[in-house]
Amino acid sequence: MSTVDLEAKIPNNVGLRDNKRLLRALEKWQPAFLQWWRDMGPSDFNMNDIYLRTAVGVGKGGWAHFDYVKMPDYRWGIFLADGVEDRKIHFGDNIGASVWSEVPGEHRNRLRRLIVTQGDTEPASVEQQRRLGHTAPSLYDMRSLFQVNVEEGRHLWAMVYLLHTYFGADGREEAEAMLDRHSGDSDSPRILEAFNEPIDTWLDFFCFTTFTDRDGKYQLASLAESGFDPLARTTQFMLTEEAYHMQTGENGMGRIAHRAAELVRDGVDPMSVGAIPLEMIQRYINFWASRSMDLFGGEDSTNAAESFASGLKGRYREGDGIYRDARALESAYQMKVPDGDHLVDREIPLRRAMNALLLDAYRADCVRISQRWNRDLQKLGVDFQFEIPSTRFNRNQGVYSHYRFTPQGEMISESEWTKRHHEWLPSQKDRDYVKSCMVAVHEPGKFANYISPPSMGVNEQSVDFEYVKFH
């Protein structure tokens, strides 16, 4: 097991103490990060005591510690999962070779690009969510928001560690640029589209943590298979934190739906009491699910093929031995692609379809989550079921972009789309209404009227625990 240095200015288990050059570089970046947090992170509440979990180690049990912390005092640390001795590359062209502990020259640019793209999303999400604290529907939810925010900050640290350690001067430059691009900025936006979308309401937040953080899970899991060992170990540990982010989303969406369904069951129009109708929730799901599907890139991608071939990015759970052909050279991926005004069958060599494979696994996971919400609606006796849109619906990346589809994946004309897209995607009226529901509730154990209380609190505390202190 690695030794964890918790006393250091930057808590870590990577032996920073003994690497003076790296330590100096990271300690130089640290004030820039803190300044970014003040300028672009949560727009307030930095002086409140928040009941937060902090990563303090990488062991299976007991890797985190809960206590009241002011966010700027959060101990952002660098933690890598423990290495596996004599680990070999287990997919692609370099199968059987020892994993890299330094950057292989021929893959340097591609690797840097993957790490920068991953890193860029982390601070982006904090920027997107920066004003939400003001309308938190409860102290419990406010705590969840800030928990997610500080951990996305730590994920940025994780990628910056890799850039500083393995990419020399251009790595340091990329690390600085992480704090210079900003979500939604017209001159220097974040790299991927979903991370430039505004998150103005808690419905957007819970959709984002359900659907966009879940892309994070699948991307991180593929990078955790990497033949570049430091990347594999960093992302493995990030996944332990990611689970809570997705849980926040699933739980939040479930509670908003539960509240609406209770009202419907009782014959009350949700909009008459500041709650959110199920059909409107579905439109938000359609928006964020489709925007998040874009994060997988194109279904047919030579970038993806090369990342796989070189051993940089594997398939989901590649290491569990669930794929027959570890080189992915023997089979093809079947899909329907647009050709004029209809769909035709196409075969894509498997390596080029890596993004599509990962997207399929992702969508199946989203369907599982929606089925849990649906079981609750059923229990309440409400005749409504959420649906995850088809991977063709409302896409801006990949083979389906520039074509129009219904959420069920049926191809339609532009004029049909113009007539009907307000049935499927949030309209300005929806957005204004949802915004009008956002009221701040600061009394422990109380919740805004559009959201049900959770069934339990955090870390075995009660639901009415004082998760955020207002002195």
Ligand code: BYC
């Ligand atoms: N928006 O070959 P293609 C997370 C670009 S989330 C804008 O089809 P490729 C988190 C692409 O860059 C996980 N541009 O796809 C969640 C390329 O540009 P160039 C983040 C896009 O490259 C919540 C061109 O289109 N991690 O952690 O195989 C909170 C053609 O691309 C988009 C990663 O993404 C888009 N949506 O796949 C906090 C992992 N999609 O090269 C955090 C690292 C594609 O022509 N990234 N493009 O200039 C990757 O593995 C890949 O870069 C992607 C794209 C999967 C994103």
Ligand code: FE
């Ligand atoms: Fe993250």
Ligand code: FE
């Ligand atoms: Fe996350």
